[in-house]
Amino acid sequence: DAGVIQSPRHEVTEMGQEVTLRCKPISGHDYLFWYRQTMMRGLELLIYFNNNVPIDDSGMPEDRFSAKMPNASFSTLKIQPSEPRDSAVYFCASSPGTGGTYNSPLHFGNGTRLTVT
Amino acid sequence: LAKTTQPISMDSYEGQEVNITCSHNNIATNDYITWYQQFPSQGPRFIIQGYKTKVTNEVASLFIPADRKSSTLSLPRVSLSDTAVYYCLVGVDRGSTLGRLYFGRGTQLTVWP
Numbered sequence: 001d002a003g004v005i006q007s008p009r010h011e012v013t014e015m016g017q018e019v020t021l022r023c024k025p026i027s028g029h030d031y032l033f034w035y036r037q038t039m040m041r042g043l044e045l046l047i048y049f050n051n052n053v054p055i056d057d058s059g060m061p062e063d064r065f066s067a068k069m070p071n072a073s074f075s076t077l078k079i080q081p082s083e084p085r086d087s088a089v090y091f092c093a094s095s096p097g098t099g100g101t102y103n104s105p106l107h108f109g110n111g112t113r114l115t116v117t
Numbered sequence: 118l119a120k121t122t123q124p125i126s127m128d129s130y131e132g133q134e135v136n137i138t139c140s141h142n143n144i145a146t147n148d149y150i151t152w153y154q155q156f157p158s159q160g161p162r163f164i165i166q167g168y169k170t171k172v173t174n175e176v177a178s179l180f181i182p183a184d185r186k187s188s189t190l191s192l193p194r195v196s197l198s199d200t201a202v203y204y205c206l207v208g209v210d211r212g213s214t215l216g217r218l219y220f221g222r223g224t225q226l227t228v229w230p
Contacts, residue, residue: 004160035220043161043204043220091160105151108160 004109006092012115018080021112024073025094033106034067034077035091043091049075082116089113121205126225135192137224139205142186150181150188153204155223161204165190192226200228 005024013019025032033048047057052069060067064083069075079086089111097104122140129135141150149168153161165172167179167188178191192199202223 042222045220093160105163105166106153106161108162110159 004092004094004107006090006109006112008112009110010113010115012117013082014117015083016081017116018078019082019086019114019116021077021090021092021114023075023077023092023109025075025092026107027073029094029096029107031095031097031104032069032075033093033095034075035093035108036088037091037111038088046077079114082114084116087114087116120219121207121221123203123205123221123224125222126227128227128229129195130229131196132194135195135199135226135228137190137192137203137205137226138187139190140187141205141207144185144207148208150179150185151206151208152177152179152190153206153220155202155204161220164203195226195228197228197230199226201226 004026007022011019023032030051031048034046035043036046037043044059046059046065047067048055049069052072054067064081065079067075067077075092077090091108091111093106093108095104095106120143123137127135127137149166151166152164154164155161165174165177165179167181169181169185172179180189180191188205190203202225204220204223206220
């Protein structure tokens with residue numbers, strides 16, 4: 001199994017541009033999570049999906065952020081327009097469960113490092 | 118939310134045993150305790166999970182007292198490659214109401230030669 005695959009690994013863009021981050025979860029995992037990590041705030045949950053349906057998006061910072069999961073093997077996180085304060089590492093994770101129940105740990109990708117200038 | 122509290126940083130030398138303790142006073146009856154490890158430029162990686170007493174795998178041991186308000190991750194004979202951030206999480210999944218996992222800031226473990 002290739003694990004969770006994220007692309008791109010690095011993204012540098014200018015303020016005001018649209019940014020799209022991509023994630024392919026592990027096959028068979030029903031849950032998909034998007035996290036953001038910064039030095040100041042640590043690892044924060046942005047949104048998670050169950051069977052392609054968004055369950056909790058209360059962590060999405062503002063309307064500039066949107067996430068979709070059109071099918072079980074693909075998800076996107078879009079920022080439009082991007083701002084310098086969005087600079088962070090964005091992780092996608094998948095799990096057979098919510099990650100807190102028995103035997104359903106989160107499997108993380110290696111992240112996308114976003115820099116907005 | 119069952120938040121957790123752990124030391125910000127710890128130092129150790131190669132070959133020593135390292136114990137990282139996490140407090141989770143608000144843990145619920147159905148919550149499991151899970152630990153993750155994160156290396157620079159990588160996503161967190163699952164290490165171990167437990168509910169009560171002691172759990173051991175090839176990487177670490179997890180000790181959980183009877184009241185479950187804390188847990189201790191034990192890494193035997195650490196090496197330089199164990200230098201990483203370690204996160205303690207408590208699951209907040211309760212029946213039909215799915216919750217949110219709280220990673221916190223984790224513990225930066227630095228192993229010295």
